Amino acid sequence: MRVRSLCYFLEEALKSILRNGWMSIASVGVVAITLLILGSFMIISINVNLFTEDVKEQVQIVLYIDETANEETRLELERRLVSHPDLEEVRFVSKDEAMERLKQKMGDQAYLLEGYEGEEDNPLRDSYELRTTVPEDITAVAQQIKNYPGVGYVDYGSGIVEPLFQFTGLIRLIGLAFMAGLAVTAVFLIAHTIRLTVYIRRKEIMIMKYVGATDWFIRWPFIFEGSFLGMTGAIIPVLIIFYGYQAAVLWIQNNIHFIPLIPPQEITTEMIKLLLPLGVGLGVLGSVISVRRFLKV
Amino acid sequence: MIEIYHLHKEYEQGVAALKDINLTIDRGEFVFIVGASGAGKSTLLKLIIREILPNKGSIKIFGRDIVRLKNREIPLLRRNIGMVFQDFRLLQDRNIFENVAFTLRVTGASTREIRKRVPLALSLVGLKEKAFKKPNELSGGEQQRVCVARAIVNRPSILLADEPTGNLDPGTSMEIMNLLHDINVRGATVIVATHAKDLVDHFQKRVVVLEYGSLVSDQERGVYINAR
Incomplete structure (x- = not known):
């Protein structure tokens, strides 16, 4: 990719984000909310796991x-x-x-x-x-x-151990099902939102095709746009999770002493590693899926 | 330059839009494709820019059968063919300069090239002074001129116009046709699909008549034959 083209793609992506102001905010919002729920469930799930392991150790x-x-x-x-x-x-x-x-x-x-x-x-x-x-x-x-x-x-603490194992097993199962459902919903919502921004620009894409733009030339700005929206949408939940979890850990440690918790720093690193690529990936995936339909001219 | 042999196009509903078309257009020609709505004029143009594929036959442009082009080769073909539409298809959120520059930008032209070529194209269509206006601030005729400028700014050897005067009053239509004629004089092959009888008769150019998908007449210095 030539530098001139790269600049053009970035410029177009940025212009498009600003031009579709509210739509862009909506996309970022959808990504942020989805990843926030996903992240929260991950945290609960990780801690329940830790708690279960801890209990198991003591059994x-x-x-x-x-x-x-x-x-x-x-x-x-x-x-x-x-x-x-x-x-x-x-x-x-x-x-x-x-x-x-x-x-x-x-x-x-x-x-x-x-x-x-x-x-x-x-x-x-x-x-x-x-x-x-x-x-x-x-x-x-x-x-x-x-x-x-x-x-x-x-x-062997019969009457306590068995229900506890059943309960933690159930929580883990619900968490997993919930996360899977949420991930699918996220891809769906993001693809749909980006499809709207692509739809707004379908005329532009059609003209581009007529004057001889390659498919990749048309795709790149949308890919940049999608990844930028996805990344912004991922940074927000990472921040919220970091500060929210820190507060939650502090409160729990002051009120319920016996529950073991994963330290906030460790969780944040995990969340960044998980949510940032996921956000960017969702954005790119949404763009590619959405543009494809309009390239057939 | 354009050689069409036994071209046949059927749409999904089984309607034959074009039947066994044979047509050769030489470099630098000016050709009117005429016929009633549904005669197959637009289908023919769409086949030439490879927006659609024929069911049978071949279309050779610059000696190459474009029916066999790979998908990634299509952009290169289209950079050599300018296209003017009945409904202009301008981007309303950009000014005239940007609309014309669009053609160059998507082919990766440098800013220097854009600054040189866009004003040239705009002065050719007589709109140099309105470069920084938005399309909706222009009249229909002026918008069509922008569309022409956008089609010729990268100097294609072929210019296709699909009902370019369909949305314009007679006076403005004549201006646009004159403009297309000028472009032809400067060396481009121009193909105009139209059913504007007065214009066709006025210019006394080659006229190809389509009727129900068949080529029924092809005359040098012809007039509009109202076949239907």
């Missing part, structure tokens, strides 16, 4: 050892646990360690535990903390090992 089976079991039964139990194919981690927690943990948890009120220390007085039991390779398998595995000899009882 474990606690197996309390039957106090009446002898040393041989205990060793046999440990051997079976360690060789279990679905268990990723098997960790023995003695009742002394359990007492230490309880003390730490109680903090200032640890003095209440005085007198319960020592081999004889400790009311807590020896236990194993087990992690399954696949967190969702926890119920099945717990049911299975419950019946091993030497097991007192198992605790």
Whole structure:
């Protein structure tokens, strides 16, 4: 492409954007709103994922050892646990360690535990903390090992874990469906909006064809126009998401402490990487689709 | 320069717009294509600039069969053929200068070339003083002159005019026809599709008569034959 032509294309694209003032603003608005919703859902989805992963990390089976079991039964139990194919981690927690943990948890009120220390007085039991390779398998595995000899009882937070997994799965599914639908809508809307600006200029395109302009010569200004509109439309949601998310993170951290969140800087980088090319791509795609019909002269 | 052999064009509805047309037009000729509406005049011009393709036959321009042109070769053909329309087709949001410069811009001409050639074309059609007016500030005849200037600014060897006086009063029509005649005298081959009987009779040029898609008469220094 010659420099002279490039200048002409850029100039034409800019002139066209200004000439179609309101239409251009509408195009930018459509891109911005679509990408804003898309971006917001991405953020929610990413954080729900993070939260789910976090919860999964914490999900474990606690197996309390039957106090009446002898040393041989205990060793046999440990051997079976360690060789279990679905268990990723098997960790023995003695009742002394359990007492230490309880003390730490109680903090200032640890003095209440005085007198319960020592081999004889400790009311807590020896236990194993087990992690399954696949967190969702926890119920099945717990049911299975419950019946091993030497097991007192198992605790895996049944009644909490399952609904939680179902809920996060559902959220992820809804988010994905929503994003897919939104992306299709975006392409549709943008193509339609740009088609209107092309339609306004159909006479110009026809004359260009008659006086011997090549198809690419006609296309380029629209491609520049589309990519410029798309880019502007993408910058707006990136800014809104950056400041909005920052505020949201601050509020959540001050009010609901236990929810893990992705830092704003990281999200913004991700959003720029995703939304800018997407905006430009949508703009270009919309232009190419829209011009094609009018090139048949 | 233009050689047409056994040209046949049928539109989708099965209507034959042109039937077995044979026609040769030499360099520097001035030809009127006449006939009633629907006789096939516009179809013939559209075939010559390759806006549409024929069902049968060939059209040789500068010795090349344009029916076989690749899509990317069409622009090059059109840069050698100027086109004047009945409805002018000017861009209302640009001034006269820009409308004429448009032809040069889309072919990648330099600014220097544009500044040299556009005023030349405008003075040829007598509109140099109105270069910076918008089309809607001009009369119909003046707008058609702009259209002519736009068609000739890159000096094509062929100028096609499709009913160029269709929207103009008789006096103005004569001026436009004189202008096309001038352009012909300067060396371009000019083909005018029209049904303006008085003008055709006045100029005493070659007249090709189309009737229901067939070529029924082709006379040197002819007159308008009202075939239908």
